[in-house]
Amino acid sequence: MFELDQIQVPDLTDPNFIPFWEGTREHQLRIQKCCDCQMHRWPPRITCRSCHSTEVEWVSVEPKGTLFTYTIVGRPTAKGFSSVPYTVGFVTLDAVSNVRIIGNVVDVDPSVIRIGMALEGHFVTAGPNGEMTLIHWSPAENGA
Numbered sequence: 692m693f694e695l696d697q698i699q700v701p702d703l704t705d706p707n708f709i710p711f712w713e714g715t716r717e718h719q720l721r722i723q724k725c726c727d728c729q730m731h732r733w734p735p736r737i738t739c740r741s742c743h744s745t746e747v748e749w750v751s752v753e754p755k756g757t758l759f760t761y762t763i764v765g766r767p768t769a770k771g772f773s774s775v776p777y778t779v780g781f782v783t784l785d786a787v788s789n790v791r792i793i794g795n796v797v798d799v800d801p802s803v804i805r806i807g808m809a810l811e812g813h814f815v816t817a818g819p820n821g822e823m824t825l826i827h828w829s830p831a832e833n834g835a
């Protein structure tokens with residue numbers, strides 16, 4: 692479905708995202724957690740949206756979630772994504788219900804995809820030289 696070796700590579704040296712990319716390479720989903728109010732947040736940012744603290748740690752969370760919403764892309768718009776249709780989902784993490792992450796939803800026919808379906812994240816190597824690891828979401832084994 693995807694030409695993973697042609698997907699454009701974002702700035703992997705962006706200091707706000709380095710721990711995330713290190714995590715995916717180790718097949719872990721890491722997000723920020725405020726050291727003061729304990730709120731998890733995504734995408735990464737310097738200050739906490741809740742208490743404005745700059746004290747932050749990165750924590751690993753289980754890559755499981757539910758589909759909050761999605762779109763089916765029917766027209767190729769970017770290098771590496773020439774095979775259509777494909778699905779882009781907005782996934783609410785089971786472990787951290789205030790965090791939603793965007794990712795490709797795979798292994799499910801677009802005609803049967805539905806909001807609320809249980810998803811599991813899988814780590815896939817991508818980029819022209821395999822320089823990054825992405826998270827793709829597919830239906831959870833146990834359904835739900």
Ligand SMILES: [Zn+2]
Pocket residue numbers: 725726727728729730739740741742743744
């Ligand atoms: Zn906070």
